[in-house]
Amino acid sequence: MERRLSEHDDGLNSKCYTFKRRPLKLVFEKEFGNVLQAISFEKRLKGWSKAKKDALIKNEFERLQVLSECRNATHFKFKPD
Numbered sequence: 001m002e003r004r005l006s007e008h009d010d011g012l013n014s015k016c017y018t019f020k021r022r023p024l025k026l027v028f029e030k031e032f033g034n035v036l037q038a039i040s041f042e043k044r045l046k047g048w049s050k051a052k053k054d055a056l057i058k059n060e061f062e063r064l065q066v067l068s069e070c071r072n073a074t075h076f077k078f079k080p081d
Contacts, residue, residue, distance in 0.1 A: 008022075028057050051067055
């Protein structure tokens with residue numbers, strides 16, 4: 001984790017999202033069993049709304065669950081019996 005944070009903070013890649021947002025502050029950390037799990041989680045996280053990311057950072061898991069619920073009219077919860 002320290003190495004990855006250092007890589008971003010040092011600005012090694014000028015095309016990286018974090019390049020213009022330095023210095024960085026680590027606000028969330030999660031350990032994974034292997035690198036593929038970590039990459040998969042990071043890709044999913046990048047698609048989340050700011051509100052969902054904020055809930056995760058603040059450990060507001062109930063709020064995160066509400067924000068994650070599908071509200072699409074075609075969702076099975078909204079189908080007539």
